[in-house]
Amino acid sequence: MKRTNLTYILSKRVLGYALFFTFFALDHGFAQNRSQQGSQVLEPIVQKIVAEANHNSQLESLAFELLDVVGPRLVGTPGMTRANEWALAKFESWGITAQNQKFGEWRGWERGISHIDMITPRVKSLAGTQLAWSPSTKGKSIQAEVISLPDVKDSLSFHKWLPSVKGKFVMISMPQPTGRPDHNWEEYGTKESIDRMKVSRDSLAVLWNNRIKASGVSANSIPAMLEDAGAVGILTSNWSKEFGANKIFGARSYKAPSLDISLEDYGMLYRLTEKGISTKISVETASKDLGNVPSFNTIAEIKGSQFPNEYVILSAHLDSWEGGSGATDNGTGTIAMMEVARILKKILPNPKRTILIGLWGSEEQGLNGSRSFVLDNPEIIENTQAVFNLDNGTGRVERINGSGFVHAYDFVSRWMSAVPAYVTKDIKTEFPGSPGGGGSDHSSFVAAGVPAFMLSSLSWGYFSNTWHTNLDTYDKLVFDDLKYNVILTAVMAYKASEEGKLVNREQRVLPAGSDGKPGIWPPIRQPRRTGVGY
Structure with a gap:
């Protein structure tokens, strides 16, 4: 018992000294900071x-x-x-x-309400927004099939395809192979999986850019061509490379509404259409041209x-x-x-x-x-x-x-x-x-x-x-x-x-x-x- 008490007393003293020097050091540091700040005399x-x-x-x-x-x-x-x-x-x-x-x-x-819903092959409200200065559906719901830009070999093939957009919503943005930002991959992914992801993304970007190039027109000109050919709407997804973030700018269409869809929902629509599954959405917007x-x-x-x-x-x-x-x-x-x-x-x-x-x-x-x-x-x-x-x-x-x-x-x-x-x-x-x-x-x-x-x-x-x-x-x-x-x-x-x-x-x-x-x-x-x- 005596030995235990002595150990206890000594440990208390050691702890006390440690705390004393710790607080002294902290206080000294604070004093130094105050001194440094105090050396500047403010008007x-x-x-x-x-x-x-x-x-x-x-x-x-x-x-x-x-x-x-x-x-x-x-x-x-x-x-x-x-x-x-x-x-x-x-x-x-x-x-x-x-x-x-x-x-x-x-x-x-003036922006009005916007409703964007997938109605086939199942019902799901889609995350998206009408782009600035976009034409509206005049408060009515437009229900139509979704298609994407085709992989054509030249501008002649593209112009032959154009009539098929009549009465449809057309996706014109590249689908993203991953919705995870690079920093998330770097934190959790293996080097091999990161490299494969980047190769896949880079390859897809080249293929998509070639698809645009083969059309014979610039990406900015495509929305107007599609609406002139009878498309009922333009769908884009301008991902900002962060979870849940899309860049939102202005529409380049003047008759058909333009909508930006979240990466997640845009990717789903694209995969469905690419797999040949009939996919329809319902869009209602009520913006006004003033x-x-x-x-x-x-x-x-x-x-x-x-x-x-x-x-x-x-x-x-x-x-x-x-x-x-x-x-x-x-x-x-x-x-x-x-x-x-x-x-x-x-x-x-x-x-x-x-x-x-x-x-x-x-x-x-x-x-x-x-x-x-x-x-x-x-x-x-x-x-x-x-x-x-x-x-x-x-x-x-x-x-x-x-x-x-x-x-x-x-x-x-x-x-x-x-x-x-x-x-x-x-x-x-x-x-x-x-x-x-x-x-x-x-x-x-x-x-x-x-x-x-x-x-x-x-x-x-x-x-x-x-x-x-x-x-x-x-x-x-x-x-x-x-x-x-x-x-x-x-x-x-x-x-x-x-x-x-x-x-x-x-x-x-x-x-x-x-x-x-x-x-x-x-x-x-x-x-x-x-x-x-x-």
């Missing part, structure tokens, strides 16, 4: 920005209102109109002057007190595709820039320069809203200090490129140095960088010689999971990361607005291209001010 205004962003964030309520209540914001639809009106009212509720500026018009379209409708940018401003005719622009596109609710493309950019505006109006109601907030329309069809703004407002473009653009997803900013401006390092680094270190510590910068060629709205300003910067975000699986897919919805947002972006953008916009003079816009000499010719600065491009769809 009083920056401290207020950080506090407001962290303790009074409106991001979640903005996201709910925009994504769940307003919903998707396809140009030319009532959803886009609701979004413009919502943003206008929200800015005005914060005491920020705003207006919806017309820049063009687009073919109007004729041409106006397209707008929502422009808000916080007027400058010292240089009111010089500008800092917060940039994001308000429009989206129709697959989900446009959460990460670009609801996140929109609500972040609106939150920045709200905070600056509260903390810095009288900035030296005017802070403009541009929520652009029709970005998805070719940066049409921002390109129009650049051309329509030369006096603003001439006197813009900087443009900060958020577009690519919910992640915290990880990279800033100098967009090809020689002195970008000087002023961007100066502005970033005022941002809390915990926000900027993982951001990679590239100076002077290169001008963007057209991937997002900052490119419209860069082409005009304005220092405009894409605040590029961490992926969070953006391109495969949410970019233009049916899964781009509220639940994919990461609000902690968005708060980082709000703080970063608000502080940089504040510092840019307070500069003593406009920054130097000198452009770098671009390296020669692969053809050996000198690099050329991207030109200003004309927007499409009238559009009809895709």
